[in-house]
Amino acid sequence: MRILVCFKVLPEFETVLESDWKNFTPQTDITYARRALNCFDASALEIALRIKDTLQTQGKEVLCHAATLGTALPAFVRKMLYAVGFGQVILLQAEQPEFASTAVAEQLAGLAREGQYDMILTGKQAGYADTGKVPYLLAEQLRMPILPEVQMVEAVDNGMEVTHQTDAGLYCSTIQLPAILSVGNSPVNAMRAATLLAQLQAAKVPLEQRQVTLWEEEVPRLSYVQSEKTCTMLPEDTVASQVESLYELLKIEGDAR
Amino acid sequence: MKWLWVIPPQVELDPALATLWQITASQHQMGDTLTLGMPGWGKATRRLPAAVTQVLYTGDAPASTDKVLPWLRQQINILRPDVLLFYGSVSGQEWAVRFAARSRFPCYTQVSALEAGRAIRSCCSSYLQWESRLTYPCVLSTARGGFQLGYPQCTDAVPWTKVPMLSVQSNFIRAQTQLEAAVKNPLEGAKRLVVAGRGLGKRESCEKLRQFAQLYQFTVGYSRPAATNGWGPLESVVGQSGTLTAPELCITFGVSGAAAFLAGVKQAKQIIVVNTDPDAPIFRHCDIGVLADAEAVLDALISKRKKEGM
Numbered sequence A: 001m002r003i004l005v006c007f008k009v010l011p012e013f014e015t016v017l018e019s020d021w022k023n024f025t026p027q028t029d030i031t032y033a034r035r036a037l038n039c040f041d042a043s044a045l046e047i048a049l050r051i052k053d054t055l056q057t058q059g060k061e062v063l064c065h066a067a068t069l070g071t072a073l074p075a076f077v078r079k080m081l082y083a084v085g086f087g088q089v090i091l092l093q094a095e096q097p098e099f100a101s102t103a104v105a106e107q108l109a110g111l112a113r114e115g116q117y118d119m120i121l122t123g124k125q126a127g128y129a130d131t132g133k134v135p136y137l138l139a140e141q142l143r144m145p146i147l148p149e150v151q152m153v154e155a156v157d158n159g160m161e162v163t164h165q166t167d168a169g170l171y172c173s174t175i176q177l178p179a180i181l182s183v184g185n186s187p188v189n190a191m192r193a194a195t196l197l198a199q200l201q202a203a204k205v206p207l208e209q210r211q212v213t214l215w216e217e218e219v220p221r222l223s224y225v226q227s228e229k230t231c232t233m234l235p236e237d238t239v240a241s242q243v244e245s246l247y248e249l250l251k252i253e254g255d256a257r
Numbered sequence B: 001m002k003w004l005w006v007i008p009p010q011v012e013l014d015p016a017l018a019t020l021w022q023i024t025a026s027q028h029q030m031g032d033t034l035t036l037g038m039p040g041w042g043k044a045t046r047r048l049p050a051a052v053t054q055v056l057y058t059g060d061a062p063a064s065t066d067k068v069l070p071w072l073r074q075q076i077n078i079l080r081p082d083v084l085l086f087y088g089s090v091s092g093q094e095w096a097v098r099f100a101a102r103s104r105f106p107c108y109t110q111v112s113a114l115e116a117g118r119a120i121r122s123c124c125s126s127y128l129q130w131e132s133r134l135t136y137p138c139v140l141s142t143a144r145g146g147f148q149l150g151y152p153q154c155t156d157a158v159p160w161t162k163v164p165m166l167s168v169q170s171n172f173i174r175a176q177t178q179l180e181a182a183v184k185n186p187l188e189g190a191k192r193l194v195v196a197g198r199g200l201g202k203r204e205s206c207e208k209l210r211q212f213a214q215l216y217q218f219t220v221g222y223s224r225p226a227a228t229n230g231w232g233p234l235e236s237v238v239g240q241s242g243t244l245t246a247p248e249l250c251i252t253f254g255v256s257g258a259a260a261f262l263a264g265v266k267q268a269k270q271i272i273v274v275n276t277d278p279d280a281p282i283f284r285h286c287d288i289g290v291l292a293d294a295e296a297v298l299d300a301l302i303s304k305r306k307k308e309g310m
Helices: A018-022 A039-057 A075-084 A101-115 A134-142 A196-202 A239-250 B013-024 B065-079 B090-103 B203-216 B224-228 B281-285 B294-307
Strands: A002-006 A009-011 A035-037 A063-070 A088-093 A119-123 A146-156 A159-166 A169-175 A179-183 A208-211 A221-224 B002-006 B033-038 B054-057 B083-086 B107-111 B113-115 B118-123 B128-133 B138-142 B160-162 B173-181 B192-196 B219-222 B249-253 B270-275 B288-291
Touching (some): A002 A101, A039 A063, A039 A119, A039 A146, A039 A179, A063 A101, A075 A088, A075 A196, A088 A101, A134 A179, A146 A169, A239 B249, A239 B294, B002 B013, B033 B065, B083 B090, B203 B294, B249 B294, B270 B294
Parallel strands (some): A002 A119, A063 A088, A119 A179, B002 B033, B002 B083, B083 B138, B107 B138, B192 B219, B192 B249, B270 B288
Antiparallel strands (some): A009 A035, A169 B173
16 A cells, blocks of 8 residues: 655744744745644544554555655655655645646646555645645646545554544544545644664665645735734732732623622 | 525635625625525525515535536536635635636635625635625625624525436545534624633643633633643634634633633624733733633632632
8 A cells, every 4th residue: 555645844833033934925035943744634634644654564565755845855754754654754845836726736637646655644824824725726627526624544354444523513424535635623633753772773764855836826915914902910819819900800790809 | 786695505604694794795786686505405484685686595504515516517607606705614615616626717715705706715814805806706604603693684585496416426425423413603693702712721620710710700711721631522623724703701710811712802892801910812812811720710719709608
């Protein structure tokens, strides 16, 4: 079985300076901000590894690849992904991939076709734009069925058993492959950690990097949203005095004084 | 202008109609036609926003994407709408993006407002507001939550026309079991909201928070980390990945204030924060801050309410 996980590494927006937000454009340099795996993609990566573990214990051959599209991939992410068991980590290197969902989906689709993957996992949304469009655009490009809001995936005899949220409630569906699974809020909320030895060995494994060109999409007008609230801190005398003040605020209208 | 609203089946109809109307209202003008598309719905006698001019429904057939998208294409060819506005539920979001891709229409998802011919939404974990000038025809999907319930003028004199979907065979889903039925999202329309964050430390503290909520008549929500830790249902996540809320009063316990969470409470009239970390980002986005241990505060509030005999 061949599995592809599409992931994204994002800046932790809380570490971006307010001055950069106020004048933000897609070209604004925020490379100083800490970077981390998008939370939904982290779930997707871990789910893929668990499927790989299950199938390998059954003696089945599994290839697990991880791919991202961006300007660069931090070395710690590359090492981490190799160390936890991904066979290949691919960077589709492009300038200004943000706010370009359709172009990004086209490139990922090209990679998916080339690799002939049976299952593609993605996080449900990520990136500066947070539109959540790429998984669906990928499904359209590849003419593959897609299940959104996936919480868990397990390998079973006749396909994959997927727990997913729908408008009608939470369902467990046994699906036929190939398919795209878009992971939402999941109890699998983090990717496993690698051993130190695995990390040291992974440090030597190169990243597969391919240069791609994205066609330009319309960039929206962006403006900084400043908080209108000014915080008044309750005096820190004792919890009891703080609670007295809070109680007045929290009382339900109509409560007797 | 010609509008087409699309509401997937199995969603709560009143919040869906209210959401669609609130987004449409600022751009809707006398003389506009507004068709309500309801694939997977049976006919229902009910009051609708007065601006709705007709309803197209398919009957109670299962509404898979493979059936709905061709059905929509058929309606578009007749109606020629300028704006297709999908209610942003799980299916609505999928249908919007995929229909737009097939039709080569521009598509804007998670739209929170329309202003002067522009679609407004948030991005970069709600640090930024995004505005895109609309070109027609276009496809939009609504943001989840953050809208007021209700619509000002109603009508029950709207013609309903049944247009069946074509039957499509698919082998993709071999078997399916419902694990939990959909429940009305308690966060939508909540006037008093309490949110549990990961800073509460353990599942047992969430039990205290739920007790607090019952005594003080609050609806309970969870930050994403708290919910994915299993401390509360995933359907009650507050924030960009869950529900956007607009309560009169919101109080958070142990929430640090990641931007994606703040997007879910920024429309609250008053926000009270309880946290031990004076550097937590959430203190910059609240009205009242309490630097104290969340569990100690909860214990004291519960005890006080019980003592007062409430």
